[in-house]
Amino acid sequence: MNEDQNNGTLTRASHVTQSPVSNRVAITSLLALPTFSPCESFVPFYAYGIRYGWIGFALLTAILSVATVAGMIIFTWLTLAGMRRINLGRLEKYELGLMGALLCAVGVLILLLEK
Numbered sequence: 001m002n003e004d005q006n007n008g009t010l011t012r013a014s015h016v017t018q019s020p021v022s023n024r025v026a027i028t029s030l031l032a033l034p035t036f037s038p039c040e041s042f043v044p045f046y047a048y049g050i051r052y053g054w055i056g057f058a059l060l061t062a063i064l065s066v067a068t069v070a071g072m073i074i075f076t077w078l079t080l081a082g083m084r085r086i087n088l089g090r091l092e093k094y095e096l097g098l099m100g101a102l103l104c105a106v107g108v109l110i111l112l113l114e115k
Contacts, residue, residue, distance in 0.1 A: 042060075
């Protein structure tokens with residue numbers, strides 16, 4: 001409650017509401033958090049590199065960006081190379097049923113193991 005300056009009576013405080021967050025901002029935030037969370041481990045390197053200023057920050061960011069993209073490309077390539085060796089053509093016919101069964105199994109495990 002705020003005291004009214006005119007006559008000394010108490011009045012209700014006004015409540016300011018913020019506009020709701022747009023769907024685009026909410027979805028982008030939810031996708032960005034898991035995407036950038038592995039970079040959380042590099043925060044100490046950034047803290048240590050403060051002494052090198054903006055040049056050091058830019059250089060560290062460039063190195064980490066190139067290494068991240070290179071790692072993603074290499075691991076994706078290795079996965080695809082390994083998947084080519086496994087003949088999964090027989091499973092393509094039953095793909096939808098297998099995915100449904102796996103999702104149901106995960107759901108049951110969550111229900112059983114949740115504490």
